[in-house]
Amino acid sequence: MSELSRRTxxxxxxxxxxxxxxxxxxxxxxxxxxxxxxxxxxxxVDQDEKGLxxxxxxxxxxxxxxxxxIKDPRLTAYLGDLIGRVGGPxxxxxxxxxxxxxxxxAVMFPTxxxxxxxxxxxxxxNEAQLAGVIAHESAHFLRKHQLRQWRDMRRKxxxxxxxxxxxxxxxxxxxxxxxDLVQLAQLGTILSLLKYNRTLEAEADAMGVRLLAxxxxxxxxxxxxxxxxxxxxDLSAKYRRKKRERDFSLFSTHPAPESRMAxxxxxxxxxxxxxxxxxxxxxxxxxxxxxxRPTLLDxxxxxxxxxxxxxVIETLARxxxxxxxxxxxGETWRLRNSQKQHDELRAAQGYAAAILxxxxxxxxxxxxxxxxxxxxxxxxxxxxxxxYLQMAPNAPDAPFVRQMMAG
Amino acid sequence: xxxLGIALIAxxxxxxxxxxxxxxxxxxxxxxxxxxxLVMRPDVTVGSVTTGxxxxxxxxxxxxxxTKLLAAIRAQQAERGGNVLILDRRDxxxxxxxxxxxxxxxxxxxxxxxxxxxxxxxxYLPTKRGKGLDWTLGEDAVALGRRTGYDYALFLxxxxxxxxxxxxxxxxxxxxxxxxxxxxxxxGGGGQFAYASLVDLRTGEVVWFNVLQAGSQIAGIKMxxxxxxxxxxxxxxxxxxxxxxxxxxxxxxxxxQ
Numbered sequence: 001m002s003e004l005s006r007r008t009x010x011x012x013x014x015x016x017x018x019x020x021x022x023x024x025x026x027x028x029x030x031x032x033x034x035x036x037x038x039x040x041x042x043x044x045v046d047q048d049e050k051g052l053x054x055x056x057x058x059x060x061x062x063x064x065x066x067x068x069x070i071k072d073p074r075l076t077a078y079l080g081d082l083i084g085r086v087g088g089p090x091x092x093x094x095x096x097x098x099x100x101x102x103x104x105x106a107v108m109f110p111t112x113x114x115x116x117x118x119x120x121x122x123x124x125x126n127e128a129q130l131a132g133v134i135a136h137e138s139a140h141f142l143r144k145h146q147l148r149q150w151r152d153m154r155r156k157x158x159x160x161x162x163x164x165x166x167x168x169x170x171x172x173x174x175x176x177x178x179x180d181l182v183q184l185a186q187l188g189t190i191l192s193l194l195k196y197n198r199t200l201e202a203e204a205d206a207m208g209v210r211l212l213a214x215x216x217x218x219x220x221x222x223x224x225x226x227x228x229x230x231x232x233x234d235l236s237a238k239y240r241r242k243k244r245e246r247d248f249s250l251f252s253t254h255p256a257p258e259s260r261m262a263x264x265x266x267x268x269x270x271x272x273x274x275x276x277x278x279x280x281x282x283x284x285x286x287x288x289x290x291x292x293r294p295t296l297l298d299x300x301x302x303x304x305x306x307x308x309x310x311x312v313i314e315t316l317a318r319x320x321x322x323x324x325x326x327x328x329x330g331e332t333w334r335l336r337n338s339q340k341q342h343d344e345l346r347a348a349q350g351y352a353a354a355i356l357x358x359x360x361x362x363x364x365x366x367x368x369x370x371x372x373x374x375x376x377x378x379x380x381x382x383x384x385x386x387x388y389l390q391m392a393p394n395a396p397d398a399p400f401v402r403q404m405m406a407g
Numbered sequence: 408x409x410x411l412g413i414a415l416i417a418x419x420x421x422x423x424x425x426x427x428x429x430x431x432x433x434x435x436x437x438x439x440x441x442x443x444x445l446v447m448r449p450d451v452t453v454g455s456v457t458t459g460x461x462x463x464x465x466x467x468x469x470x471x472x473x474t475k476l477l478a479a480i481r482a483q484q485a486e487r488g489g490n491v492l493i494l495d496r497r498d499x500x501x502x503x504x505x506x507x508x509x510x511x512x513x514x515x516x517x518x519x520x521x522x523x524x525x526x527x528x529x530x531y532l533p534t535k536r537g538k539g540l541d542w543t544l545g546e547d548a549v550a551l552g553r554r555t556g557y558d559y560a561l562f563l564x565x566x567x568x569x570x571x572x573x574x575x576x577x578x579x580x581x582x583x584x585x586x587x588x589x590x591x592x593x594x595g596g597g598g599q600f601a602y603a604s605l606v607d608l609r610t611g612e613v614v615w616f617n618v619l620q621a622g623s624q625i626a627g628i629k630m631x632x633x634x635x636x637x638x639x640x641x642x643x644x645x646x647x648x649x650x651x652x653x654x655x656x657x658x659x660x661x662x663x664q
Binding site: 052160161 | 452454457458459460463466467469506509513577583587588589591
């Protein structure tokens with residue numbers, strides 16, 4: 001073997017070593033180390049950042065004009081207040097958009113605007129949990145994560161390209177095929193990029209806890225959110241006779257939910273100042289969400305993901321059942337419609353339970369009536385339909401229901 | 408050594424190219440005379456290609472290119488005799504609110520993506536065979552035309568990028584490697600991509616569509632630069648100046664001769 005090829009071999013094993021170290025779990029990032037990197041009124045400074053911001057301004061223009069947005073002014077003002085409380089020094093600069101997408105997600109863009117999915121609002125039990133997610137997203141902006149990630153990617157792909165070309169040329173000169181080593185180095189580069197992404201997510205979690213506690217919210221809300229999400233995904237998978245998907249940790253963009261939950265719990269205990277009062281502001285949250293909660297539940301059950309829907313409804317019901325939750329419990333089974341699991345009966349029970357509450361929606365009475373009709377109890381069914389028509393006299397199916405009552 | 412030289416030249420000759428591919432409605436006649444054209448806000452991005460091959464957007468280059476392109480379109484249309492309004496913002500059309508313009512832009516984006524997929528990317532549709540260009544923006548476009556009196560709307564998208572010093576260095580290394588038997592003469596980096604779409608506001612139909620690609624596979628050699636006056640004029644010329652009439656129109660012209 002010539003001198004040159006031995007050098008490329010050494011380079012290759014160095015890359016291999018790098019790819020192995022990325023697999024080792026890292027130490028928890030401490031909330032106290034997470035200081036904001038930007039101040040109020042921050043604007044793009046460097047050339048690459050200016051380019052990124054210019055593109056993002058176009059993106060925000062599209063997002064702001066999207067017809068997926070829920071534009072209820074009271075709700076958007078409420079979300080704006082939240083980001084104002086947990087947004088640190090950039091609290092006044094950040095914008096928040098609420099998109100009607102029934103999934104658990106929120107995204108922060110490099111210029112300081114966030115998109116929150118409606119499915120997230122549905123799943124949060126109190127304001128502290130929601131503020132926790134918003135604090136996490138704020139941290140991405142305050143710690144300049146998107147820009148740092150871009151720079152990391154640029155640097156590592158630059159280095160990889162030069163090394164790969166160098167290895168090829170050196171290998172060519174020495175008459176050795178360097179392709180395998182280059183592929184190994186490519187894998188190492190990808191793993192290293194993903195690891196950086198996970199580090200930034202862990203930073204955002206740690207800083208989120210800190211922002212949350214500083215604003216007087218109970219910081220344990222963040223680990224509760226993860227606990228709920230893990231359990232929901234488990235149940236959703238179980239109902240589909242599958243196992244929850246778990247990424248091989250080396251290849252994922254975010255740390256594993258379990259380790260996030262554990263880190264968040266420790267960080268929360270650390271961030272609390274003894275003697276200070278922390279609240280979850282549940283009542284305020286319920287009041288703010290009341291106008292859209294039926295829509296949120298409706299979107300969720302229509303996904304026909306009965307495991308997830310059941311988990312979400314039962315999690316919300318931990319704070320007390322009501323007519324709305326019972327009605328959508330019934331809807332979950334009616335839409336699954338499995339004869340083997342007696343879903344029709346379960347749905348009927350859901351509707352029958354819903355109408356016992358004063359807040360039962362009109363549709364609960366309608367479906368209760370239909371189920372009674374099917375069970376051969378026309379007198380009671382008529383009473384239920386009468387109640388439905390009284391609550392929703394202008395419903396599109398009102399003439400049809402009247403017909404059923406007469407028939 | 409001589410054989411290598413030939414191979415290099417061949418790769419250079421193959422690698423640098425400018426090509427356009429246009430489709431038109433079978434009954435399309437290029438606008439002439441006293442027509443009124445609305446140029447929708449052009450979507451321009453200019454960036455720098457990093458050593459690793461990523462395109463990094465550059466705010467200053469993009470702004471310059473946008474200004475130069477608008478000027479080039481104005482000059483080109485003035486020659487043709489058309490009455491042109493260029494929207495540099497969504498609210499620059501008097502009497503039409505920016506949301507209406509935004510909706511139309513989004514609709515066009517969806518329709519344009521469909522044209523790209525079924526006309527350019529190979530997913531040909533049997534139902535569109537032999538029909539030239541058979542897509543429409545429908546009533547929304549007609550309504551805009553009726554309200555503003557414009558005959559056509561032109562949608563434009565332009566991207567340009569340039570190899571950074573690092574990328575060019577990498578290219579030099581790749582070409583140098585050819586002498587020791589590891590040849591990477593065309594790693595790519597930089598180039599132009601643009602499309603233009605003409606909508607007839609009297610029928611709502613997309614009557615003409617053109618895609619331009621210009622670039623070389625050799626980092627550092629550029630086939631145009633829309634940050635300059637000449638480069639912007641060149642792109643407008645390549646993209647818009649050779650509108651071919653539709654198939655039926657050409658057939659009739661041929662028969663008349």
